[in-house]
Amino acid sequence: MISDRRKAPPQAAVRAVERLRDALARIHRRLVPGHLALLEMVAAGWLTQAIHAAAALDVAGALADGPRDGTELARAVGADEDALHRLLRLLIGHGIFTRRPDGRYALTPLAQALRSDAPVSLRDAVLFFGSATHRDHWTHLVDSVRAGGPAAGSGHGKAFFDRMRTDRELGEMFDRAMASIDSLGQDPVLAAYDFTRYRTIVDIGGGRGALLAEILRRAPDCTGVLFDLPEVVADAGPRLRAAGVADRCVVIEGSFFETVPDGGDVYLLKHIVHDWPAEQARQILRTIRATMPPTARLLLIELVLPGHHRPHPGNYIDLEMLVNTGGRERTETEYRALLAESGFALLTCTPTLSPENILEAVPVP
Numbered sequence: 001m002i003s004d005r006r007k008a009p010p011q012a013a014v015r016a017v018e019r020l021r022d023a024l025a026r027i028h029r030r031l032v033p034g035h036l037a038l039l040e041m042v043a044a045g046w047l048t049q050a051i052h053a054a055a056a057l058d059v060a061g062a063l064a065d066g067p068r069d070g071t072e073l074a075r076a077v078g079a080d081e082d083a084l085h086r087l088l089r090l091l092i093g094h095g096i097f098t099r100r101p102d103g104r105y106a107l108t109p110l111a112q113a114l115r116s117d118a119p120v121s122l123r124d125a126v127l128f129f130g131s132a133t134h135r136d137h138w139t140h141l142v143d144s145v146r147a148g149g150p151a152a153g154s155g156h157g158k159a160f161f162d163r164m165r166t167d168r169e170l171g172e173m174f175d176r177a178m179a180s181i182d183s184l185g186q187d188p189v190l191a192a193y194d195f196t197r198y199r200t201i202v203d204i205g206g207g208r209g210a211l212l213a214e215i216l217r218r219a220p221d222c223t224g225v226l227f228d229l230p231e232v233v234a235d236a237g238p239r240l241r242a243a244g245v246a247d248r249c250v251v252i253e254g255s256f257f258e259t260v261p262d263g264g265d266v267y268l269l270k271h272i273v274h275d276w277p278a279e280q281a282r283q284i285l286r287t288i289r290a291t292m293p294p295t296a297r298l299l300l301i302e303l304v305l306p307g308h309h310r311p312h313p314g315n316y317i318d319l320e321m322l323v324n325t326g327g328r329e330r331t332e333t334e335y336r337a338l339l340a341e342s343g344f345a346l347l348t349c350t351p352t353l354s355p356e357n358i359l360e361a362v363p364v365p
């Protein structure tokens with residue numbers, strides 16, 4: 001295991017640095033001819049594939065014990081030495097890996113995040129987002145924009161999750177990718193919200209329980225209920241046991257279109273509502289509304305779209321939903337309306353250090 005997470009900077013400082021970065025990018029775009037600025041953006045897709053290749057070869061894992069020369073590294077990852085050098089040359093230019101004066105390759109902080117055992121590892125997310133299936137969905141973006149929803153290869157909401165369920169190799173890659181992305185937002189969400197005030201926390205569509213396990217670990221008096229599709233929760237045991245919370249967590253399988261567990265003090269939905277178009281999102285929320293105790297709370301953790309036009313991760317994920325599931329990212333106003341249509345009143349929308357926001361709502365009597 002590598003070194004511990006660094007202390008989180010204040011939220012205001014992070015936002016100020018983001019604004020500065022965006023301003024510098026705008027200045028750069030104005031200074032260079034438009035076609036050059038555009039070409040740089042087009043090449044971003046190639047960079048994604050290069051990062052994917054490094055992750056698939058596990059170059060970062062092979063450098064975990066220290067720098068290696070090209071011959072040794074190529075042998076360790078099973079690659080052609082010259083081709084590996086060309087791959088790393090591109091990545092080094094972006095701060096992913098470095099080459100020392102003695103010619104040996106080494107890790108950088110960005111490359112550390114490609115290690116499977118990093119405290120916050122992106123390797124599984126990179127493997128999914130660079131996979132042939134994912135690329136295939138995105139090649140249909142133009143058709144999705146024409147049609148207003150998922151096109152060939154992906155299929156509408158239920159079809160997407162059905163495919164993840166029946167093609168278990170793909171489904172497992174997806175589940176691991178979600179857990180990997182989940183680890184990114186975990187600390188900021190847990191720092192922004194006090195879960196210790198609840199007795200029973202129900203995580204709806206909680207995947208393999210990564211977030212719930214961490215919440216329970218930090219809130220020793222709470223019990224948890226993990227709810228997701230049967231094929232997904234079947235793999236939750238090891239994570240819950242590793243976190244030492246298995247004895248305080250019940251695992252229940254089912255579909256949130258039919259039923260959800262009752263008796264919770266809070267119902268947590270992280271990256272669930274954004275997966276679905278309004279009609280299905282309302283259906284999920286109404287199922288919860290019909291089952292939850294009247295005093296319970298609802299928490300949505302989502303990338304709430306901001307009012308500005310600067311780059312925002314939510315705009316990428318919004319298109320990811322368009323091509324894959326037919327879902328969408330929403331503004332706070334849109335969430336407020338969706339919740340009201342489903343029998344809830346939005347109380348607060350709390351920003352976190354990450355792009356995640358925590359929307360807290362109560363059932364309307």
Ligand SMILES: C[S@@+](CC[C@H](N)C(=O)[O-])C[C@H]1O[C@@H](n2cnc3c(N)ncnc32)[C@H](O)[C@@H]1O
Nearest residue numbers: 161178182205206207228229232255256270271
């Ligand atoms: C985008 S993932 C989010 C997972 C997790 N909450 C997280 O943030 O990492 C969506 C989750 O919804 C689950 N899901 C999809 N359809 C479902 C259904 N009908 N009933 C219950 N869970 C479902 C998927 O299995 C998946 O774990």
